Amino acid sequence: MHPSTNASLEAGSNTDISSKKIEAGMATPQTIDVSNEAQNTESEAPAPVPLLSDTRLYIIGLGIWISLFLAAFEITVVATSLVDITSEFQDFNRASWIVVVYLLTYNGFLLLSSKLCDILGIKSMFLAANLIFGIFSVACGASKNMTQLIIFRAFQGIGGGGIYCISFILMLSIITKEKLGTFSGGISSVFAIASICGPLLGGVITEKATWRWIFYLNGPGVLVSFTILYFAIPDINQVKFNRQMLSRIDFGGGFLSVAWSILLVYALQEGGAEYPWSHSIILGTLISGIVGLFIFAGYEWYIARKSSVIEPIFPMRLLKSPAFTYLILTTLCIGVPIYVAIIVIPQRYQIVNGVSPIRSGVLLLPMLVVSPVMALLPGLALKTYWRYVPYGLIVGGLFSVAGSAGLGTLGYSEKIEAKAYGFLVLQGAGMGLVMPIGVMLVKFVCGPKDEAVALGAQNMTRVLGGLIGLAIGTAILHQKVEHELPGVLSPEQLQALLKSPRILATLQPEQLLTVQKVYAKSYDLQFNMAAGFAGLGTIFAALTTYHILQLMKNFDVEALFGSLGVKKDLEENRAEDEKKTEKS
Known part of the structure; x- marks a missing residue:
């Protein structure tokens, strides 16, 4: 299936706005002191930004959603078009690279993109990421051979990864606690919707037009989002590029x-x-x-x-905070059930239950609907019950454990059992709670100067967790198929089955039934594995919550989500917590 920055301001003295002005409806963008040495640069502090109107916030939210959807959509949209693409170029042996190279650069540049926000500014980096993604999307559509397509997909992934991580950074830099729930719900819905729409629309576009339009359509989409973001986003930590700035990278x-x-x-x-x-x-x-x-x-x-x-890409001092370390471990583990559910459930419906690709996507609605609804709750709780928000990380983990464990008990059934939908609801509830709360807690455990890179690290670990889960799941599937089906299928049929489930349509009824039962066992084991990771993630979530509660003893929520700054008492608590950890 996861902050504005300023190089010249100290955390705790980042605004001149008093609490009275905050109550009157003024807010400033969050600032990040990237290093003590950076204070010697010629960059100047940006002027305070007025609290944005609801209309402007939702317009920005729309621009973020479109950008993020297009980037996430590209991960899965080519899945149903690979045969047509490779047939045109007569290069089927490199078909997997069309998918893999995008994921490589998408994930590889997450941390770097986040850090560059500290130096070059959030708005500039987000627009640049959109531009890179849009240009190389069109270039992919115009490719003359497979080599060109693979190279252009790599650059497209750089832009897509930048969009992914900077979206979260931008969201936290412009919104207050009252809007956090709404934005979190919207952002959380992107990945689930994109994962379902990708293969479906990819097949429709390829069948009705040509595979090249899968990439060409990103051009108008990026143009719309770029225009919205260019005019709607305020200038957050915008700086002039010079040699001194270059030396900081x-x-x-x-x-x-x-x-x-x-x-x-x-x-x-x-x-x-x-x-x-x-x-x-x-x-x-x-x-x-x-x-x-x-x-x-x-x-x-x-x-x-x-x-x-x-300025280091990743400040190692972040790992001195037990709260941040456990939060990263929580994100890594919970990434497993999130990705396994989004990828494996549609496969199970199609292979074990014999439903169409379109219907398999529709049957995911219990999870897709519940996830964004649950993502609203933490933001709403910030208004009056903000001290209890960290506990939501544990609750979300327990939901993921229950949902994954339940999905691991389905076994073989010709029809989809009603209980499967209940387990999907639990899975969606866990996903909806864990993802936005994880983003929120970055503001609790990290100083303003580290928020951007901390979010980048969190996004990277979520993706890595998902890929680890899918890799283990693939190994489980291959082990079951290679050990239980040789007496049922010929070697040629086995190899064809591992490459594509399309061969199922050519099997005899008794062969098909045996294959479906083996796949059902495999999917049960995969969800049992995901439940184990979710359980481990819940333990880390409890440890994260414990350490965050220590930081929150003298915590002022308005200082964090009102003025988007951090008060000195929180910084002192964090430093004291780190000292205790070092001594122990």
């Missing part, structure tokens, strides 16, 4: 953050699918990705200690 850290994540994502995507897990390519990229992660961490630690100018 951590190019080495940026390269390493992209390299390790691309290697790791490639191994998770291709292991057990294109190559067996024991293949040298998979082992090499997997080990290189893990080693690269440690090299990246060491390099960032070195830069933070030795450099007085360069």
Whole structure:
């Protein structure tokens, strides 16, 4: 199936607006002190931004939704068009790269895009991400051969990843607590809707027109969103580009953050699918990705200690906060049931129950409807019950455990049982609570100067968690198929089945029944695995909540979601909590 920035302001003194002005309806964008050394730059503090009208906020929300939908839509839309694309280029062997290369750059540039918001400004980076995505979408449609398409898809993924992470940063930088629930619900609905609409619309477009329009249609869509965002978004932390600004960019850290994540994502995507897990390519990229992660961490630690100018892509000081560390671990684990549900449930309906692709999408509505509705609740609770919001992370985790465990008990049935819809409701409730609360809690556990990169790290770990879950799920499926079906299907049929379920239409009734039962067992095991990760995530959620409650003892919600700043007492609590952790 996851803050405005300012380089020259200190957290805690980021605005000149008094509490009386806050009550009168004025707010300023949140600011981030990217480093002590950055105070020597020539950038100036932006003027306070008035509280935006409801109309303007919803217009911006529409622009964000369109951008985010197009970026998420591109992950799945090509799935039903691969045969037509590869047939035209006579290059079926590289079909998987059309999907994989987008995911590689999409996830690889999340952290870098978030950090660049600190230096270049949120509005500039968001518009640039939209522009990159739109230009290379059109370029994909105009590709003359497979090599061109793969290269253009890689650049399209860079823009898509930027849109994904900056959307959350932008949302937190312009809205107050009263609107947070509405925006969270809308944003949460994007991914579920895109995951269902992608394959369906991809098939319709390919059948009625040509696969090239899958990419061409992004052009007008990006034009609409770009226009809305350009005129509606206020100038948040806009700075003039100069050599001094360039010297602050951590190019080495940026390269390493992209390299390790691309290697790791490639191994998770291709292991057990294109190559067996024991293949040298998979082992090499997997080990290189893990080693690269440690090299990246060491390099960032070195830069933070030795450099007085360069701003680390990921400040390692964030991991000194137990609340943030446990929040990241929660996000990683909960990403598994989210992605497994969105991807596996439609497959189960089609293969085990024999429903059409369109109906399999419609049957996901219990989850898709409940998720955005539940996402509204944390934002509404901020008005009067904000101290209880962190507990929602635990509740969401428990919903995910119950939903995943329930979906793991369905077994084989010719018809879809009614209880499946109830489990989907639980799954949607968990997804709807965990995602927006996770974003909100970044404001609780991180200082303003670290919010953008913290959100980027959270988004990256959610995607990685999902990919880990899908990789394990694929391994489970292959293990069941390869061990239980050789006596039922020929070797050629087995290989064809692992590549595409279309072969089911050619099987004899008794063969089909056996295959459906084996797949049902596989899907049950996959959801049992997802329930295990959800349970582990719930434990981490409880630890996250405990440490956040320690920070909230003297907490003023208006200081955080009213003026969009952080009061000094919260910073002191956070520092005291970190000192206790270091001593222990």
